[in-house]
Amino acid sequence: MSIYLRNIIRFVLLILIQVLLLNRIPLNWWAPPYIAFVYPLFILLLPISTPTTFLMVFAFFTGLTMDAFMNTGGIHAMACVTIAFSRRKVLAFFLPQRLSEYQNATPGPKIMSWGSFLAYAAILMLIHNLVYTLVEIWALQSFWYYLAKTGITFLTSMAFVVIYLLLFTKSVNIKAFD
Amino acid sequence: MRKFLLLIRRFWTLILFISLEVISIYFIAKSRSTQGIDVINSANGTVAYFYRKEQNIISYFNLKKVNTDLLKENTALRNQLFYRQSVDTFKTVDAKIPIFDYDKIDRDQDSNALAPVTMTITENPPLKVVRYAQYRFIPARVINNSISNDRINFITINQGSEAGIKPGMSVVSSVGIVGRVEHVSKHFATIASVLSNRKVSARLKLHEAFGQITWIPGHPDFVQMDNMPITLPIKLRDSVFTTGFASFPANILVGRVSHIDTVKSDNSLSLRIRLATNFRTLAFVYVVVDGMNAEKENLEKKDRSAR
Numbered sequence: 001m002s003i004y005l006r007n008i009i010r011f012v013l014l015i016l017i018q019v020l021l022l023n024r025i026p027l028n029w030w031a032p033p034y035i036a037f038v039y040p041l042f043i044l045l046l047p048i049s050t051p052t053t054f055l056m057v058f059a060f061f062t063g064l065t066m067d068a069f070m071n072t073g074g075i076h077a078m079a080c081v082t083i084a085f086s087r088r089k090v091l092a093f094f095l096p097q098r099l100s101e102y103q104n105a106t107p108g109p110k111i112m113s114w115g116s117f118l119a120y121a122a123i124l125m126l127i128h129n130l131v132y133t134l135v136e137i138w139a140l141q142s143f144w145y146y147l148a149k150t151g152i153t154f155l156t157s158m159a160f161v162v163i164y165l166l167l168f169t170k171s172v173n174i175k176a177f178d
Numbered sequence: 179m180r181k182f183l184l185l186i187r188r189f190w191t192l193i194l195f196i197s198l199e200v201i202s203i204y205f206i207a208k209s210r211s212t213q214g215i216d217v218i219n220s221a222n223g224t225v226a227y228f229y230r231k232e233q234n235i236i237s238y239f240n241l242k243k244v245n246t247d248l249l250k251e252n253t254a255l256r257n258q259l260f261y262r263q264s265v266d267t268f269k270t271v272d273a274k275i276p277i278f279d280y281d282k283i284d285r286d287q288d289s290n291a292l293a294p295v296t297m298t299i300t301e302n303p304p305l306k307v308v309r310y311a312q313y314r315f316i317p318a319r320v321i322n323n324s325i326s327n328d329r330i331n332f333i334t335i336n337q338g339s340e341a342g343i344k345p346g347m348s349v350v351s352s353v354g355i356v357g358r359v360e361h362v363s364k365h366f367a368t369i370a371s372v373l374s375n376r377k378v379s380a381r382l383k384l385h386e387a388f389g390q391i392t393w394i395p396g397h398p399d400f401v402q403m404d405n406m407p408i409t410l411p412i413k414l415r416d417s418v419f420t421t422g423f424a425s426f427p428a429n430i431l432v433g434r435v436s437h438i439d440t441v442k443s444d445n446s447l448s449l450r451i452r453l454a455t456n457f458r459t460l461a462f463v464y465v466v467v468d469g470m471n472a473e474k475e476n477l478e479k480k481d482r483s484a485r
Contacts, residue, residue, distance in 0.1 A: 020232065052191045060198050064205075068225045073209025078202035085195045135206065 003047060003104050011062070014039045017164070019069045027156060034149055036156040038164055039066060040128045043084050044121055048095070048102040048111075052088050059084035072136070079131040083124045094120050109169060121161055122154075129154045249462050252352065253317045256464065260313040260427065313427050314467040316341050318367075325398035325457050330374035333357065335463060338365045348425040348466045354454030355420060355432055356463050367465070373398055373457060379421045380432045380451075385410050388421050391432060391451065398457050401433065406447040412438055418451050427466055 018039040026033040043059045050058075063077030070076070091107060092099055094116045102111070109117050133150045186193065318341075322334035337343055339362045349356040349369050355378065357371035370376055373393050380403065381388035387410055391401045406412065416435045422428025437450035468474075 019228075053194050056191075056194055056198055060202070063202070067205070069228075071209075073207075074202035074205030077205065078199055081195060081198045081202065085191070 011042050014042045034153045036160045038160040048105050055084040056081050075135045079128045082131050083128045090123050125157050126154050249317045253315045256315045315464040320460050328395045331371045333369040333371050335367050338363050338367050343367045343465050349463050350430050351455045351463050379423050380418050381421050383417045383419050401451050403449040408445050
């Protein structure tokens with residue numbers, strides 16, 4: 001399967017999961033109701049050698065799609081562009097070689113280890129949730145509420161990201177479970 | 179100029195980042211404004227189409243709940259309707275009685291003597307409201323149904339004595355009559371449906387002629403109405419209603435005339451009536467609670483014993 005087709009399928013799949021499943025489950029484990037986000041994984045899993053400009057354009061349109069579905073104006077677009085902008089730096093920190101040397105490779109547990117991939121995903125998801133919750137609340141009058149909501153959204157999102165990876169990664173690095 | 183271009187090239191990523199963020203902020207600001215002129219929203223054609231398709235699929239999953247809700251609402255509306263129907267009002271009106279005093283002697287002196295003298299009997303009559311025969315409906319779901327027996331067909335419903343159902347109550351569906359409650363347990367009740375040898379009194383809507391309907395065994399769709407006078411100009415598709423003499427409330431549709439036979443031996447008409455209720459697909463019924471039934475039966479028992 002070509003890398004373009006694979007990414008298009010992943011995009012559709014992630015948007016469907018987000019819109020049909022996760023948006024229907026407003027979680028209420030702590031006080032404020034919130035929704036877990038799994039769709040930023042599309043931006044995280046774009047090929048390593050993608051230039052940042054393309055990344056940002058893709059992220060912008062992914063965010064706009066989510067905004068259209070969730071009636072949030074442009075908050076998702078904003079958060080997605082932010083993580084696309086910072087992705088390269090984070091990825092370079094976790095990968096040993098220069099990013100341009102990974103031709104057509106997808107960041108994932110196969111190339112990195114599970115630990116470093118989860119750390120990479122966690123940083124970017126945290127940035128996404130920080131921006132999203134900040135713009136959504138649009139006020140810092142209750143700082144602890146903001147932190148609590150961001151934190152819990154981030155934790156549940158990461159749980160769903162791990163579930164997605166376990167379900168849809170073809171050959172999971174078995175050694176990680178030894 | 180060249181330096182400027184180089185500058186743009188060098189900070190191209192940053193410029194794109196900032197411009198995309200600015201566009202996002204513009205969208206957000208538009209969506210936060212009260213005029214509702216957001217650029218991106220789910221009323222947009224593609225997204226709305228997607229959500230409609232999703233709803234088409236998802237709506238099947240809560241049909242059961244929707245049905246139950248509609249049943250409840252129908253019951254409430256029916257109860258209200260019968261509450262309104264069974265109200266009579268009457269007033270004690272001013273009676274004006276003319277009194278002519280012909281036998282007065284000094285008639286000629288008073289020219290106004292012929293004018294009637296009115297006498298008011300009551301003043302400010304109070305409005306009296308009379309309520310009677312308050313029917314109440316209990317919704318129930320059919321959990322077992324038979325139409326194939328030859329003598330008597332039973333329907334089991336999921337409401338019993340706990341809901342206030344007693345033997346002898348009549349049962350109707352949303353379109354027509356169903357039958358009469360036969361046995362009651364705590365959570366269930368069985369109904370002997372119209373498709374049995376129980377008779378129901380019915381009348382033709384147009385001609386006000388009433389008779390009894392009996393079931394024709396073997397046809398779950400038809401009942402028969404015998405001994406109608408041949409002089410009645412009955413037409414096909416005339417509707418037949420209940421009379422309200424027995425436990426059924428009045429004016430509930432039984433069915434429509436589908437066949438008219440002349441019985442030559444006693445010169446009468448025999449009508450075949452297609453039932454309004456479809457017993458094959460019966461799913462929800464209402465048990466009718468007649469608030470005045472006990473009183474009425476008590477009274478009629480006295481008549482019977484006096485005979």
